[in-house]
Amino acid sequence: MALQYRYAPHGLEEKWQKHWEEKNVFHCTEDASRPKYYLMEMFPYPSGRIHMGHVRNYSIGDVMARFRRMQGFNVLHPIGWDAFGLPAENAAIKNNTHPAEWTYANISNMRTQLKRMGYSYDWQREIATCRPEYYRWEQEFFLKCLKKDLVYRKKAAQNWCPCCHTVLANEQVVDGKCWRCDSDVEQKELTQWFFRITAYADELLADLAKLEKGWPGRVLSMQNNWIGRSTGAEIEFALEGREGSVNVFTTRADTLYGVTFLTLAPEHPLVEALIAGKPGETAIRSFIERTKNMDRLDRQSETLEKEGVFTGSYCLHPMTGERIPIWLGNFVLAEYGTGAVMAVPAHDQRDFEFARKYGIAIKAVVEPAGKELDPAAMEEAYVESGVLARSAEFSGMPSDKGREAIIRKLEAEGKGKATVNYRLRDWNISRQRYWGAPIPVVYCEKCGMQPVKEEDLPVLLPLDVKTFEDGRSPLPQTPSFTDAVCPCCGGPARRETDTMDTFVESSWYFARYTSARKEDAPFDDAAIRYWLPVDQYIGGVEHAILHLLYARFFTKMLRDCGYLPKGLDEPFSNLLTQGMVLLGGSKMSKSKGNIVDPDAMVQKYGADTVRLFCLFAAPPERDFDWTDSGIEGAYRFVNRVWHLFADLQGVLHPVHACSDLSPATSEAVRSLRYVEHSVVKKVGDDIAGRNQFNTAIAAIMELVNAVAKYHADLSQTEEGKRALSSAMASVLTLLYPFTPHMCEEIWQELGHEEAMDSEPWPQWSKDALVTETCTVVVQVNGKLRGRIEVPAGSGPDVLEKTALEDPAVSRHLEGKAVAKVVVVPGRLVNIVVR
RNA sequence: GCCGGAAUGGUGGAAUUGGUAGACGCAGCGGACUCAAAAUCCGCCGCCCGCAAGGGCUUGAGAGUUCGAGUCUCUCUUCCGGCACCA
Numbered sequence: 001m002a003l004q005y006r007y008a009p010h011g012l013e014e015k016w017q018k019h020w021e022e023k024n025v026f027h028c029t030e031d032a033s034r035p036k037y038y039l040m041e042m043f044p045y046p047s048g049r050i051h052m053g054h055v056r057n058y059s060i061g062d063v064m065a066r067f068r069r070m071q072g073f074n075v076l077h078p079i080g081w082d083a084f085g086l087p088a089e090n091a092a093i094k095n096n097t098h099p100a101e102w103t104y105a106n107i108s109n110m111r112t113q114l115k116r117m118g119y120s121y122d123w124q125r126e127i128a129t130c131r132p133e134y135y136r137w138e139q140e141f142f143l144k145c146l147k148k149d150l151v152y153r154k155k156a157a158q159n160w161c162p163c164c165h166t167v168l169a170n171e172q173v174v175d176g177k178c179w180r181c182d183s184d185v186e187q188k189e190l191t192q193w194f195f196r197i198t199a200y201a202d203e204l205l206a207d208l209a210k211l212e213k214g215w216p217g218r219v220l221s222m223q224n225n226w227i228g229r230s231t232g233a234e235i236e237f238a239l240e241g242r243e244g245s246v247n248v249f250t251t252r253a254d255t256l257y258g259v260t261f262l263t264l265a266p267e268h269p270l271v272e273a274l275i276a277g278k279p280g281e282t283a284i285r286s287f288i289e290r291t292k293n294m295d296r297l298d299r300q301s302e303t304l305e306k307e308g309v310f311t312g313s314y315c316l317h318p319m320t321g322e323r324i325p326i327w328l329g330n331f332v333l334a335e336y337g338t339g340a341v342m343a344v345p346a347h348d349q350r351d352f353e354f355a356r357k358y359g360i361a362i363k364a365v366v367e368p369a370g371k372e373l374d375p376a377a378m379e380e381a382y383v384e385s386g387v388l389a390r391s392a393e394f395s396g397m398p399s400d401k402g403r404e405a406i407i408r409k410l411e412a413e414g415k416g417k418a419t420v421n422y423r424l425r426d427w428n429i430s431r432q433r434y435w436g437a438p439i440p441v442v443y444c445e446k447c448g449m450q451p452v453k454e455e456d457l458p459v460l461l462p463l464d465v466k467t468f469e470d471g472r473s474p475l476p477q478t479p480s481f482t483d484a485v486c487p488c489c490g491g492p493a494r495r496e497t498d499t500m501d502t503f504v505e506s507s508w509y510f511a512r513y514t515s516a517r518k519e520d521a522p523f524d525d526a527a528i529r530y531w532l533p534v535d536q537y538i539g540g541v542e543h544a545i546l547h548l549l550y551a552r553f554f555t556k557m558l559r560d561c562g563y564l565p566k567g568l569d570e571p572f573s574n575l576l577t578q579g580m581v582l583l584g585g586s587k588m589s590k591s592k593g594n595i596v597d598p599d600a601m602v603q604k605y606g607a608d609t610v611r612l613f614c615l616f617a618a619p620p621e622r623d624f625d626w627t628d629s630g631i632e633g634a635y636r637f638v639n640r641v642w643h644l645f646a647d648l649q650g651v652l653h654p655v656h657a658c659s660d661l662s663p664a665t666s667e668a669v670r671s672l673r674y675v676e677h678s679v680v681k682k683v684g685d686d687i688a689g690r691n692q693f694n695t696a697i698a699a700i701m702e703l704v705n706a707v708a709k710y711h712a713d714l715s716q717t718e719e720g721k722r723a724l725s726s727a728m729a730s731v732l733t734l735l736y737p738f739t740p741h742m743c744e745e746i747w748q749e750l751g752h753e754e755a756m757d758s759e760p761w762p763q764w765s766k767d768a769l770v771t772e773t774c775t776v777v778v779q780v781n782g783k784l785r786g787r788i789e790v791p792a793g794s795g796p797d798v799l800e801k802t803a804l805e806d807p808a809v810s811r812h813l814e815g816k817a818v819a820k821v822v823v824v825p826g827r828l829v830n831i832v833v834r
Numbered sequence: 835g836c837c838g839g840a841a842u843g844g845u846g847g848a849a850u851u852g853g854u855a856g857a858c859g860c861a862g863c864g865g866a867c868u869c870a871a872a873a874u875c876c877g878c879c880g881c882c883c884g885c886a887a888g889g890g891c892u893u894g895a896g897a898g899u900u901c902g903a904g905u906c907u908c909u910c911u912u913c914c915g916g917c918a919c920c921a
Contacts, residue, residue: 216838216839217838217839218837218838218839218915218916219838220838221837221838221839221915221916221917222837222838222915222916222917223916224837224838224916224917225836225837225838225916225917225918226916226917228917228918228920230920230921232921248921249920249921250921251920251921252921263921299919300918300919301919302918302919303919304919306919329919331919331921332919332921333919333920333921335920336920336921337920337921338921340921341920341921342921343921344921348921349919350919350921351921421920421921423917423918423920541915544915544916545916616846616858616859617846617847617859618846618847619847622846622847624846624847625846627845627846627860629859629860629861630846630859630860632860633859633860634859636859636874637859639874640874643874682850685850686850689850690850692848692850694846694847694848694858694859695847695848695849695850695857695858697858697859698847698848698857698858698859699857699858700858701857701858701859702857702858705858775854776854777853777854779853779854779901779902781901781902782900782901782902783902784854787854819901820901821901822853822901822902824853827853827854828853828854828902830853830901830902831901832901832902
């Protein structure tokens, strides 16, 4: 056999893919004798075809997986399908098919596409979240949470997408629009199921610190913003002339003595009692109606005209006992804090404008050091911190001290307490759609809501239904599904017809991969303890909040429910967020018609070239623009490597990388060996330490260039042949994670018995990096003036002397006095002159 | 407004700890091979002055620290992302 001169990727790629599959090369099991490495990419939604974004994501993952295997890790590298969700229903309606049929056909198609890319997955762990074997465990988790009050039902105004016919979680509303179809989201009063993610707000926030080393800063910052913790105080204002009080949340307790009114959300539960029978009640009611009917987006926009109305009721200042008028304001949010705000016009711009508009008093109680504020002359609120004034015994304290002291006194008198508020809301998981996991509860006329018994799980999603044209769920009209027996009294009951948000499935799939085929429990405890947490997770930054926050929450929640071990607080130790693949500067999209089809690229260049280009084009975190000339360049390189081997067959011995360290007599051998070992070092550092695949590939190119430069001379001598053989073995070994098919093929043709999939990562040698001389740069006043060649290890004195004598340097010293000479051995000499 | 990230040749991007700015590609230019083209191979390739030797300038702008700054500090500009009438 001989290596054909022509590089023909298709046959050989398919040959090796078959080899991997038949030999089950990438299947893994728990093995205590080896260090584990759990690496996964975000699993795809089975939309029909893979796109370049997938290819980039999975190529990055595959390089890391193959690299870690070569390093001796026991690598778990699984794949699956995020298979529930709306597009399946919409496509089924459009094509007159069933969502299940559409989904499974897509999975089958995309599986073939992924296999054609040569990714090293353990296909025996493949999962699809729409299978009952998967979602039944989710239903069990739901029941467990119900018992622990971590999931609950409540009626509230919800985000409703009229186009998708379903509610959306807060995280799925982007700029007031549906994350999926971009329709304006409406508010609709509905009874829905919620996961109590807010119970974990503090832990989700605090544990971000554990991720500081392994997660990108921007993802941490986004989660931080989303959780939105603010510390302050809840303060009680007793109502005047009746029982009860209004509680407010404030971050500025230091301004308490400046309160001149309170503002309540029109939805505040006390409003009815406060306005009943007051003068102007009708006008107040019409204000409330008007505000409630406003579009949510308009109401929360910054340009909203701030309006309010006096309720006619008063409360009492907790410290001074002063009468404080209670107003309603269209800008106060019922859902944040207590839905009531203490207004301090002197120190809050919004309150300032409101007070000026309605002629309410302004009291300045925080002043810049040494200055007095005159409320009448103020043109805007003084919002900075300062020194407290007109604040009884707190006067004279700086803001932060005053804030603490005031809270302490309130706490002592039982009129308030230090507290924390979060922006994060509970996670609404009810979806009024068909293609999702059924929520395992029934409603009995007698007993009310009843959970399905665990032994009756799974609640199967019926497949023999027809979807409606307009997208409404057929489940409420499917008696075989809705008719149920009450688990409590045995009487007739109606089954819940809402399904779970698809983000629930993706919140725990990483744990299921560890024991994907287990039938009697969601997880195998030993497998969980061996594999988790995930060492490296890779995916798009668009999931920075949604999926990654939910998965973190689920990990903590499953831990507390006893499914995951104590101490497993975070699912993903390291996160790599890869950038998008663009075409012509914008995101590839079908509607815009700017698509590069991976299949077409594989057809034209082979999978190895496509993989290589995706990693070479840019560092993984950055977006990159697909260019035809770019992939041509990658193809040229692959061909160059192939031809080099074809030219050198008969010369090369079947040796391993870095195998030749015999004393070298020729300068070419020494040079090539130097390049070989420094490239081996760099590629390892780049892949393992920095995720810089583009520079790793660049280094391999340098090694190939070095071989091309020396091979004509070296192939003449036995010493040269040994050096070439080792260097070329290094090329293949380093390139293997990127272009595995080609490397396997050449490796075999070179005469190796073992396939490359069991080849270890090469060890570079310090000795090979030792040189006899080195080049030292000479600067004069920091400007580069010359280079000197000195024996390696030369001391400062020699360097200084050689540098000063160098003609290119001494020219710049004429007529000047040398003030100082800085010597960095092995690097540079800087001569400072005046 | 608050938080995070970024800015380097014609172009994608290198420069890992403050020490030769522009690795490796792409595009371009010149040459070899060819009847010719493609492919391939060899050479050149930041900007300005210069025949050259050489010199000057150069990492968004400006200052600072340092023998020395793309890298550290401060101020500013522009762009990208997140949060935002959040009390």
